[in-house]
Amino acid sequence: MPLSSDQTVPPPAGLNCWVTLGLALACGVGVANVYFPQAISPLIASDLHVSGDSAALVVTAAQLGYAVGIFLLVPLGDRLPHRRLLLTLLGLTGLGLLTAATASGLPVLIAASVATGATTVVPQIIIPMAAGLVPAERRGAVTGTLLSGLIGGILLARTFSGALGQWLGWRAPYLVAAALVLVLAMVLGRVVPTTTPSSRQRYGSLIAEPVRLLCAEPELRRSCFYQAAVFAGFSAAWTSIALLVTGQAYHLGAQTIGLIALVGAGSMFATPVAGRAVDRRGPDPVNLVCMIGAVAAAAVIAPGALGGAVGLTALLVGMLLLDVAMQSGQVANQARIFALRPEARSRLNTAYMTCAFLGGSIGSWLGVRTYDHFGWSGVSALVATTAALALARHLLRRRAPRHLTPTAAGREPGGNSRADVLDSGPAVR
Structure with missing residues (x-):
């Protein structure tokens, strides 16, 4: 049933x-602003003369700001x-980003990180927009492609x-990111279709x-x-890994964190595959x-605490697996929610991504x-616990009776998906 004050728009x-x-x-460049501080938090700690866990608050602030921006702006x-x-x-x-680059102390940097996180929600507007511009049978594949770009940005x-x-110091990434945002604005100004809004509701509503x-x-x-639990473990691992590899076990520099992140490139190829699997099997x-x-x-990541070649190999393989699992799971989750109420995809994505972040x-x-x-062993146990909570919820879920209209499953009587019946995404002019 359409939400109040929403209008029906063409297919x-x-x-x-x-x-x-x-x-x-655009998704990749946009989301990068939330994730690049993870690799430079040790450099921030050294330059601003604060502890490592205090500098890590910059990462938490960016993610918290992102959650706030999703809730307030994505609708x-x-x-x-x-x-x-x-x-x-x-x-x-x-x-x-420019404010963060010129910050003289940690409080200003944290405040700028919250503000930047709040406004860099571009991917979470693009993904539901694109879902409304393609047929239902292509939605999983397109979502997977967009998430592949998003993963590349991460x-x-x-x-x-x-x-x-x-x-060049921790300020340089912020300056480069500001320049990339300008380029992104030029790209989006050319490729984003002119759309007609699907709702006339007031902002408060x-x-x-x-x-x-x-x-x-x-x-x-x-x-x-599902996503909040798995992403909590994912974020715990990526925030802590900077402390691990720059600490006594490895004595490596900040650039090593970025090199470890490269192993997650496998998830760029996994998400389109996951999208096609969702289209075929649900x-x-x-x-x-x-x-x-x-x-x-x-x-797999638990032996990373050992250090040396064995520990580093465990980190590389385990973080790749964690990346693939988290990102592919997101394809499935977003395909599920976008089929629920096509006229409200941005609001559905707002609820979903706010919880996730x-x-x-x-x-x-x-x-x-x-x-x-x-x-690090404790962090590994935390990752296992959050994933196990999601798995337990999945295995214990209540299935909708087949003889009833399973609204929650996004199906209408007669076997047609609600996305097919109500597929009224943003109109394009």
């Missing part, structure tokens, strides 16, 4: 491959023309910022809608829990494989404190 007009690739590039993707909204957010992101952000920060959707849609709650089987993979990754922020905070008290 999706489609995206050609070049526009899809341009949007994937506008259903209310405002996409191109204008995206370009405005990119301008604000550039200002935040990987290159860590690698690039680690190497550049080691060479619009940002309250994700909470109502969480209450109304069991499948949305389930997807949110999201639940993909979720199951990914959760088991995350539990296995926790066991709240989980990530909590995971980053817990990861640093777990590492301080229990070392």
